[in-house]
Amino acid sequence: MRIICTVTNDLSHDQRMHRICGSLQAAGHTVTLVGRVLPNSPPLTPRPYQQHRISCRTLRGKRFYVEYNLRLWGQLRRWDFDVICAADLDTLPAGVILAGISRKLVYDAHEWFSETPEVYHRPLVRGFWRGLGRALVPFTDARYTVGPKLAEALEKDYGRPFEVIRNLPQKQADSFSENTGGVILYQGMLNPGRGLEQAIGALPLLPDCRLWIVGSGPERGRLEALAEREGVADRVWFAGFRPPEELPELTKQSWLGLNLLEGSSPSYYYSLANKSLDYLQAGLPSVQMDYPEYRALHERYHCFVLLEELTAPALAARIRQLWDAPAAYDQLRENCRAAARELCWEREEARLLAIYAALEERG
Structure with missing residues (x-):
């Protein structure tokens, strides 16, 4: 399948998405990770999948979220793809529109967006994001998040089941702490x-x-x-x-x-x-x-x-x-x-691949 993953960061430090996109590409899918370019963004590191950055005039706040989703829609609507994966709630509006009725939509909830510290203590802002999530998540075809307890909370909030794909790192050989002290x-x-x-x-x-x-x-x-x-x-x-x-x-x-x-x-x-x-x-x-x-x-x-x-x-x-x-x-x-030895990405990625294999079977 042709898969597009969308995030709001500049791609250079998002280890979760690098692991996910790399595993999907290695499994035979064609993957593009889309983020944004910031004034201090370093050059992109070559990856086995494609990467694309979008430039925005506004860098933060509600105007940024509106602009970024509009730019995602404006650029990606011309692309050929089968699945769009929205990483977090702030890229889900564009994902819903881009998926339409003929493509699959996946929601990767890195966090409970409406309950983060930046949002939780601001009632109006929190209410907006909670309402947006409850309105949009039902349009998704698959959903996953980073841990079992968060999956339970999201299921209760959004009324849809969530799978668990933990942020497990790749196995490191002979790279243990040297205990230098202090x-x-x-x-x-x-x-x-x-x-x-x-x-x-x-x-x-x-x-x-x-x-x-x-x-x-x-x-x-x-x-x-x-x-x-x-x-x-x-x-x-x-x-x-x-x-x-x-x-x-x-x-x-x-x-x-x-x-x-x-x-x-x-x-x-x-x-x-x-x-x-x-x-x-x-x-x-x-x-x-x-x-x-x-x-x-x-x-x-x-x-x-x-x-x-x-x-x-x-x-x-x-x-x-x-x-x-x-x-x-x-x-x-x-x-x-x-x-x-147990908590490593090499074991966890099978869960991820099963989610996308099920989407492919459903056509």
């Missing part, structure tokens, strides 16, 4: 609700530790100012975005990973973030919030440090506890290595 790693977007204020606030209580923040986003300036105020700027490295191929080496040099999310957002509470699985695949112990998906994995593999309260003192206490127990740390690392 480096605490965060990789991902610098958005509200990611627990980075608490991570920086914990550093004064952890004099032996450094914090590497790999990624960028709207919170960077505020976080840099916070590090200065806390007197730990010399121990916080804002690395900015790094190409996906560089991330394993940075992870390998780290002692502990962080995936901290505010539970006031239902999308975060039901999440299964790809960074948590990237850390695990690298054999890197990590601190995860005590939310349903992370607890379920921990109960099965005993592979995480779970944090019940997202505060700087609570985080520092959990990290100090691990720092003072090297035997427990080594056992946690071994548990990560054991879990990594």
Whole structure:
């Protein structure tokens, strides 16, 4: 089949879509991933599937979403394709129109869009996105999301079943953490609700530790100012975005990973973030919030440090506890290595291919 996948990012750092598109292409489909070009977008990295970027005059806010969907429709309506996959709710309006009655429409929900921190606390905006989702999701032919608990929540909200395609990384051979000591790693977007204020606030209580923040986003300036105020700027490295191929080496040099999310957002509470699985695949112990998906994995593999309260003192206490127990740390690392053999994309992609095979059979 000829498949188009649409996202709102610039394609350079979307590891989930790179894995999905690569697997579909390898399975014999013809795949094009469509995103947008930003003022600071790096050149596209060659991939086994096709890539296309769209330029917009507006870069954020409601005008951007309207413009981007209009541009998606304007360009893609002339393309020949059988299936369009809308990644997240913000590209689904164009997907519904482009699919029409003769093509298949797939919804890949990376998150519960109306329940993200940027939307959840704004009643009018949240109401709009919830209404849009409930209006458009019934037009989709297949749906999947990143974890079982989120799938249950989306099914209840939208009244349609969701499959689960987890953000599992590809298996890494001999790339486990070297435990260099003291480096605490965060990789991902610098958005509200990611627990980075608490991570920086914990550093004064952890004099032996450094914090590497790999990624960028709207919170960077505020976080840099916070590090200065806390007197730990010399121990916080804002690395900015790094190409996906560089991330394993940075992870390998780290002692502990962080995936901290505010539970006031239902999308975060039901999440299964790809960074948590990237850390695990690298054999890197990590601190995860005590939310349903992370607890379920921990109960099965005993592979995480779970944090019940997202505060700087609570985080520092959990990290100090691990720092003072090297035997427990080594056992946690071994548990990560054991879990990594099962939690890899090579096993997960069969679920993805089955969804598209079913669409192809239905014609």
